[in-house]
Amino acid sequence: MPDWLVEEGIGETRAILLDGDTVIAAKCRWHGELHAGQHVSAKLATKRGTRGTGLLEDGREILLDKLPGDASEGSTIACVIIRAAMTERGRYKLPAARPVEAMQNPAPDVFSSAKVVHRFPAGSWEEIWEAASSGQIEFDGGSILLCVTPAMTLIDIDGDLPPRELALRAVPAIAAALRQFDLGGSIGIDFPTLEAKADRKAIDTALDEALDDWPHERTAMNGFGFVQLIARLEGPSLLHRFATSRTGMVARMAIRRAERVEGAGTTLLTIHPALKAKLKPEWIAELERRTGRWVRIETDPGLAIERAAAQIVAHD
Template identity: 75%
Template sequence: MPDWLIERGIGEDRALLIENDRVLAAKCRWHGELHAGQQVEAKLTTKRGSRGTGELADGREILLDKLPRELTEGANLPVVITRGAIAERGRLKLPSARPADTVRTGAADVFETGKTVHRFPSGSWEDVWEEASRGQVDFAGGSLLFAVTPAMTLIDIDGDLGPGELGAKAVHVIGDRLGRFDLGGSIGIDFPTLEAKADRKAVDAALDEALDHWPHERTAMNGFGFVQLVARLEGPSLLHRMATSRVGAAARMALRRAERVEGAGITLLTVHPALKAKLKPEWLEELEKRTGRQVRIETDPGLAIEAAAAQIISHD
């Protein structure tokens, strides 16, 4: 059976579902975020029918749904987060919640039930992170290009193979990456146009098989090769984080690299100047505590945002 492994990082926790050294799914939770399944106390600030807004003790605002008719503004109530906040271009979708007594117990929180490990298997998180950062997955004869939009996540299929063969190969890669990128919500797949209805049905059947493990609803492929998937959305996917909080994601990855270099001396972390401002003092203190080494930060404007480098240098 596959096992969820958990890394407790600096600024984030990471989860990988691994079976026989193969990553089936990945999740990432940034510290301080509200997440699906979390119970909090909220004060009802506005109410319009069964919907409204609430305020938490720390001042954060949330959206509320399924409010009882008799509840009035100003009341306090326990609620369960059903979707975390999601940043989009030009706006932020506030976290969504419902009264605790209206929420059925869902699947177990993998960050609570998974096995905490000191380190993931070598290269496993790096492979997932780098693919999400690129927004591109290559396979024999083609590639998938991922684009996050406010309306949906789009997957474009490109390659040199014939349309039928390209589509058939792509479905298996798509089936893998939906879990590895923790995708949910509305997802559009643009397959190469297949003129024959029989060819479209064949790719449709292959897609059914590839997504059999992933709860969702979907449309059949239309004449232009477009398929829409809809799945439960609980928070930002890895692709969303890269699209809307790229510097924050890269800063956390830089700390992970710095934590993993070994040796005696000083940890030298070289980053793009934009990353330095994201490295919170408490994160650097935690890095020094975990490694037992002093940390020095240097900047290099020639580095890519994602290309932070860590090494051990001798004491001056």
């Protein structure tokens, strides 16, 4: 049976669902963020019917819904976060929460139930991270391209095969990407245009089979090859994080690479200059504590921002 594993990193906590050597699903949480399933107490600041806003003890604001009729402004409500904050182009969406008593059948929190490991198997997180960074997955005969927009995550299919065959071959890659990138919300898939109704039905059937255990709703393929999926949205997907805070994702991976190198001496971490301000002092201090080595940071403008390099060098 596949097992969820958790790696408690510096600046983020990562989770993967591993089946042998294959990563079936992946998630990450950045430290300090409110996350789905988290219990908080909020002072009800505003109320309009069953909706309102609340203030946490640290001053952060959250959105509230399914408020009871007798809830009054100024009262304190025990809540559960149902969606983390989302940064989108030109706007910021506050975390969303509901009163504890309004929660029914909450989704299990894999970060709490998974086995915590010192390190994931070599290459497992890196493979998913690289794919999410590029927004592209290759399959036999073509590729899928993924793009985050404020309205939805879009998946395009590219290749030179006949349209029906290309669409069918793309379905397993799409099903894998949905889980591996922790996608949710509204997702649009632009398949090649299939004029024959039987061909469109074949793709619908293939999607039903591939997504049988992935909770969602979807439309049937229309005449232009478009399918829309709707799934539970609990927070930023890996794709969304790369789209809205690429330097944040890259900085955390740079720290991870520095933590994984082994040997005696000093850890030399070489990064693009744009990353230097993203490496928080507390991250560096924690890195030194965990590894028992001093850390030296050097910048190289010729280095791609995603290609931070870590090595062990002799003490100065």
